[in-house]
Amino acid sequence: MNDLDSTADRFAVGELYPEDLPMAAAEALAQGHDTPALVELACLHRTETGDAPAVFRAALAELGLVADTEAAWSARDVDVRMRRAEKAAKALLAGEGIFVEHLTRIASDLDYLSVTPEVGSPELADLATDFDGFRWHLDDDTIDQDLLLDDIHARCRTLSAGQPWVRPVAATPTPTKPRWWRVWLRGRR
Known part of the structure; x- marks a missing residue:
């Protein structure tokens, strides 16, 4: 899985082009990973790779590596x-x-x-x-x-x-004392 995982990393950051994906699929098949999408991708010719990114994402989802969502x-x-x-x-x-x-x-x-x-x-x-x-x-x-x-x-x-720049989760605001006029209005109803 390690080679396929690093291939997925390179794909995620845009370092793999659609023309490279059939060979990556063929290598994954040679390493023993077998899914219908990998077979379909490996069978694509370098000049017919328009659907290759979608098929590659589907193959990785079938293998349980990365869900096929944006x-x-x-x-x-x-x-x-x-x-x-x-x-x-x-x-x-x-x-x-x-x-x-x-x-x-x-x-x-x-x-x-x-x-x-x-x-x-x-x-x-x-x-x-x-x-x-x-x-x-x-x-x-x-x-x-x-x-x-x-x-x-x-x-x-x-x-x-570490990551000092991670945005903190917004804290729940502390409850404030209701304004006097809201209390007065509630009492009048």
Whole structure:
């Protein structure tokens, strides 16, 4: 399921084109996943993939991976981007991989998430702007690079610590004492 799960992640964020889906279905069939929609998708030719996204979503629903609803795919998109940004932040803090690529991944995913209605918040937009600015200032001789790296690491720790930008659930307002005239009107009825 792991390969199919990562294929679903790539599909959710728009990194798989309809022409790629028949091959992804064929690979899933070769790994032992068998559903009518996967067979139908694997039989499509690369030039006849107009229905491929709908068939792919149906296949994943048949396998129980992702429900075939817009809400489920939107939630998957948000989850994938959030995981990728957090993973890149952790890799950047650990000194693994290519520094600029991690910054680019984080800035790109956070920028997308900051305008997504389910996630977007002023805190997330500020964090996305910070990471975008970091990329531009890496080669700037007028900026103290040590301070810039400290800022980058601080923002990465914020990002990898969790989601400080999650909107709080609206609290139930505390009941207020009825106004004197409402009490008076109730007594007059």
